[in-house]
Amino acid sequence: MTYLTRLVFGAASLVLLLAAAALVGFGVKDALQGIGRPDHSGADAVLDVLGYVIVAIAVFDVAKYIFEDEVRRGSERRSASEARRSLTKFLSTIVIALFLEALVVVFKTAREDVALLVYPTALLIAAVLVLVGLGAFQRFSASVEEKVGDDDEAEERKDAVKRRARPAAKS
Structure with a gap:
């Protein structure tokens, strides 16, 4: 599967x-x-x-x-910090794309009909909210990592010991 x-x-x-x-x-x-x-x-x-x-x-x-x-x-298996870094990198690209797209739409709309600038402004606000959400995610996950980090390291050491012990047991 x-x-x-x-x-x-x-x-x-x-x-x-x-x-x-x-x-x-x-x-x-x-x-x-x-x-x-x-x-x-x-x-x-x-x-x-x-x-x-x-x-x-x-x-x-x-x-x-x-x-x-x-x-x-x-x-x-991935650690919490590895997952956080991966998700942060992904969301950062999305936020940058949102900001750039909002700027492009602002320029296009300003050239055509200024009254329609509400929509690109809403897109900019949405990008800011995603960025604030990413910051909150970073803050909360970093504090959780500090609390859980020792447990993850202990599990990784146990897994490493088990992996090393398997070949010896087969001999």
Whole structure:
């Protein structure tokens, strides 16, 4: 079952990776076509490409996260600090993508209809809330790690002793 799970997660990672590459490709294609049209400004085309690339980076990071945590490592036991670092890295990329996307949408909306700036502002607020949530997660998980860290280290030492004892028992 472990191999089937890894295969499914690997396939999902590959599909996400290909979708991210397609987003970049289609974004560049649309921009090149948009620059050539007289009714479409070059700045709008570039902002559109930025939007595609930002989303592609977020999708690529999700694919990388899934691959590293579910395919490469599988069911291998992870410490709390390792899980926290991995999740922090993943969420940091998402927060950066949210901020960049919000800025792109602010610029596009400000050029078209200033009255619609409420929506990009809401996106900026959402990005700030995710960032604050990430900070709270860091704070709480770090304090839990301090309390639980000794227990994790003791278990890891026991596991290492068991692994070393197995080959000797077979001889």
